[in-house]
Amino acid sequence: MCGTLESNDLLVKVEPRNELEVVISSVVMRQFGVRIRQVVDETLQRMEVTHGLFVIEDKGALDCTIQARVQTAVMRASECEELDWSVL
Amino acid sequence: MKKPRRSMLFIPGSNAAMLSTAFVYRPDSIMFDLEDAVSLRAKDSARMLVYHALQLPMYREMETVVRINPLDTPFGHKDLEAAVRGGAEIIRLPKTDCAEDVLRLEREVEGIEKECGRKAGSTRLMAAIESASGVVNALSIATSTPRMDSIALAGFDYVVDMQTQRGDGMELFYARCAVLHAARAAKIDAFDVVFSDVNDDEGFLKEVNLIKRLGFNGKSLINPRQIELLHQAYMPSEEEVAKAKRIVEAALEAERAGHGVVSLNGKMVDAPVVLSARRILDLARSSRASAY
Numbered sequence: 001m002c003g004t005l006e007s008n009d010l011l012v013k014v015e016p017r018n019e020l021e022v023v024i025s026s027v028v029m030r031q032f033g034v035r036i037r038q039v040v041d042e043t044l045q046r047m048e049v050t051h052g053l054f055v056i057e058d059k060g061a062l063d064c065t066i067q068a069r070v071q072t073a074v075m076r077a078s079e080c081e082e083l084d085w086s087v088l
Numbered sequence: 089m090k091k092p093r094r095s096m097l098f099i100p101g102s103n104a105a106m107l108s109t110a111f112v113y114r115p116d117s118i119m120f121d122l123e124d125a126v127s128l129r130a131k132d133s134a135r136m137l138v139y140h141a142l143q144l145p146m147y148r149e150m151e152t153v154v155r156i157n158p159l160d161t162p163f164g165h166k167d168l169e170a171a172v173r174g175g176a177e178i179i180r181l182p183k184t185d186c187a188e189d190v191l192r193l194e195r196e197v198e199g200i201e202k203e204c205g206r207k208a209g210s211t212r213l214m215a216a217i218e219s220a221s222g223v224v225n226a227l228s229i230a231t232s233t234p235r236m237d238s239i240a241l242a243g244f245d246y247v248v249d250m251q252t253q254r255g256d257g258m259e260l261f262y263a264r265c266a267v268l269h270a271a272r273a274a275k276i277d278a279f280d281v282v283f284s285d286v287n288d289d290e291g292f293l294k295e296v297n298l299i300k301r302l303g304f305n306g307k308s309l310i311n312p313r314q315i316e317l318l319h320q321a322y323m324p325s326e327e328e329v330a331k332a333k334r335i336v337e338a339a340l341e342a343e344r345a346g347h348g349v350v351s352l353n354g355k356m357v358d359a360p361v362v363l364s365a366r367r368i369l370d371l372a373r374s375s376r377a378s379a380y
Contacts, residue, residue, distance in 0.1 A: 002133050008105035064140035065104045072133040083166075085173055085204065088139070 002073040010058040010066060012073035017053040020044070026058035039063050043070045046087045052077065092116055092374045093277055094306035094322045095315045096153065096240075100125035101134035111146040113312040119153040122167045123182050131163045135170045142174035153214065155180040159192060168193075172200040172211050178237055183245065184215035186225045187232035194233050212237035214279075218245035223263045226270035236276050240308060241267045243281035257298060268303055277305040286311040296321045324372045332365035332372075339365075 003011040010026075022044070026036055036058055043066070044054070054073070058066070071088060074080075097115035099106050101122045110118055120138040122131065142152055154176040156167035171179055181193050190213060197211045213235045217223055223246070230239055241263055243254060252259045260281065271278035280299040283292045296318055299307060307318060324332070338352040339362045350357040 004104070006105055008108045010104075061104060062108050062144075064144060065108060065137065068136035068140045069104075069133065072136045075132065083169075085169065 230274035
């Protein structure tokens, strides 16, 4: 898990799954839902994430905050200590 | 013209909302904090937030500083990776006790710059002095490497180390003078401690006037509402500007006429007075050009 439910932030929860599934809810879903999904998908692809359930509650975060929270959630879930900066 | 560096605003690296909006306050420098303002369990997420925030276009237009955790903690080197790769202009090293602390930081910064393709030497360094040892070694710290950009006094740890507590400022008097002299001897900038009572404007301005008179470039701040107060206090008065203009015009006139001596109203004006007048005009111009 990573993030908060405060304004301009998001909460990312990760659970084990055999396939990759992403569930997104957002206070700005109607205006920016497509963009949020795009940022999440691209972030997961760059980190070569192929499985897991990602439940994302967005409170109007900027793209960079979404990237940071998703990346941290992936690292925590995979218990990865060393970061490959080239994939960020 | 050198940009003023009066205000250095601390932003907790773990606070996504503040990272997203802090640029609107227009401090002279913005400092993303990965150290004391971030809890142990949020160190990793704060590091990632700061790495990405540094690349926002609005932060590319202002001076960015990252305060990392000390290098002898499990977080220090990782923070440094994020800050240097993210493009921070300056790394603030907390708890700097001696020149070797800075040299170790420099070696690690050099390695990261090479790895990520950042121009060698482009990351500048700021040492935060927070102990009696740091104050005693201030000059060797300030002159330790050409990358040194500035030194900052940090009051809370320092007064604990000195076995005293914050009061009317007397407890910081020696440290302020020592750090400031070291900075000036090394030709780098100096920043004063934070003033933590954000509701005490009178006390804040009293401290600002003291450190301005001592010669500090500016102050570390923890609340955006202190920025305007600080900038206004550093703004030269109309009388100071008018007097400085007369002195500089007299100096230019003497130069045009080939006179070695500058005189104004029949009195000789020494070279340091002309230099001081030029600085006042620079500060007035750059203050008007910045947010306040």
